[in-house]
Amino acid sequence: MRDVAVVSFAQWSAAEEPARNEVEILIPVVGEAIERSGIGRKEIGFTVSGSCDYLAGAPFAFVMGLDAVGAWPPIRESHVEMDGAWAMYEAWVRLQHGDVDSALVYSFGKSSLGDLPIVMSQQLDPYYVAPLWPDSVSVAALQARAWLDAGNDEAEMAEVVARSRRAATANPHAIVKGDADAGALLGEQYTVTPLHAHDCPPISDGATAVVLAAGDLARDVCGRPAWIRGIDHRIEAHGLGVRDLATSVSTRLAGESAGVNGVDVAELHAPFSHQEPIVRDALGLGDGVDVNPSGGALTTNVVMAAGLTRIGEAAQRLIDGTAGRAVAHATSGHCLQQNLVCVLEGEGAA
Amino acid sequence: MSDTSAADPVTKIDTPIELRYRFTAGRAQSRFLRGVQQGKLLGQRCPQCGKVYVSPRGACAACGVATDEEVEVSDKGTVTTFCVVNVPFYDQKMEIPYVSATILLDGADIGLMHLIQEAKAEDVHMGMRVEAVWAPPGERTPSLEAIKYFRPTGEPDADYETYREHV
């Protein structure tokens, strides 16, 4: 296998972008990722994006994203209707072929344009479930209840929210941040029992991009590349009543395959507060691991980019030298149906 | 509707959907659409390759950089390609046959799609010089309907060299 590293990361997000369309949001983010990578735009060997047309409500909406990358002369390009983390997986696989040495991965979306929780109901079984229009918050609440019934506590959910908001104060890109007290949060009203509004992710518009480089190129352009040591993704049955919602078997399997061990930082894509302990336990992370120093998806959740952002946040800490080995996790589908786990290590780390 | 006979098995279900979104035109397209309402065609020039995009999208698709410089282009141009529509369809506003064309406006580097009227369909051809027929100022909306259609100017055909890169 070829060694592939993340060599740069850029992001932008806001609760609602009032003026720019997706292309106008993407241009500075892609531009920054390319500039920070040290690799020329026309030198990039492969370009792949992750987005979802259902956010804008227009078929082939993703194609406009190409205006931001400069696809002339024609480029090697691909797209997934998934979070950018899966686009990065494709880029990693593509780099294994050996004929190109770098890849640009970008993801974007404006969740503010539609009624996102209701849009997401249409991801469910089209015969048995979608016609009832169960929104994504309601479905997540079903999982939260199952997790609580398995012997867990609402106090732990509130603690995840409070810790995430406090951590986000150090993140200029976070939308929700500040001092938060778990006890006070527990006193709020439920929106869909057992979830409060604060247990749910904020609607967010934005974009994220990373650049991957292989072998010697990574070493040439980046003083401390964030090497991808393992990456895997697994999916569970789509039927909610077929799965054990209180655990994440797919995360566990992906983590075992990716080789999660000895990490000091974990960026976990848990848009709902109860999902963080589920993912953390599935990965077998001990108490010493710094979980979501960025604040995580509870503080900014650009749908289709939040998973790639976890990878970027983890990688940036390795590039900066503030961490040695990290795990980044991304999820897709209701109730953690599909999960990707990526283990990264900084250059020179033991 | 599913089967009406109680004895026949169900083979189909109705699953109507309705999803409500907002569409925002973005900065560049909003500028263009407001300009068209004022009777102006406003493109944007790429700072790297110098090409002028109409209608602009805020980005040069070839270079991947933002296009900030606004350039007003003419409302006269050259037909680079066209088609004659003979097929009736739901909500059709035009009498068939009618001509839809790509018009390279003078000053622009990318064609704009619009209707050709005041010409027989069989007379429309590549290289034909056309000009916009605008809706009256009070009736213009911020959309390409601010131009009712393009009609032949009567000028001699444009030289192929002036539009060969755009076919």
Add this chain to the structure above:
Amino acid sequence: MPADDVLEAPNILEYPYARSTGPVIGRFMTGLRDGRIHGVRAADGRVVCPPTEYDPVTSEALGEDSFVEVGPAGEVATWAWVHEPHEKHPFDRPFAWALVRLDGADTAMLHAVDAGDESRMATGMRVQPRWRDERVGDIHDIEAFVPEDAA
């Protein structure tokens, strides 16, 4: 809210979709029209409800001869209480979503529980379907589940 200089317009998607069911889902829907709920028995003996066309473990095709009737009553495996229903939800008054494991089934199906008050909901409670008077053969033929003693 868009910035002043930016144009905005409503973009409403509306499609009168219909879906072919195939024989397996069609059989389940026909059952609903008759006021019955069915599951399908997989190779390992588990009864999957609502039925899938293929065995979730072996991926063998599951057909008509694997169908078994389940319920109509069952147990709430998990639930969530909607305080402010969306206009697309089954009810405009507070109600519960639940995964209901019907008697005889080994998996749960998602539906609404019209319990009246959140205090009536509990994991493990027994519920039964409230059928619509006019049924056409789709998931709405069950208007909702209700607490077993309430029917």
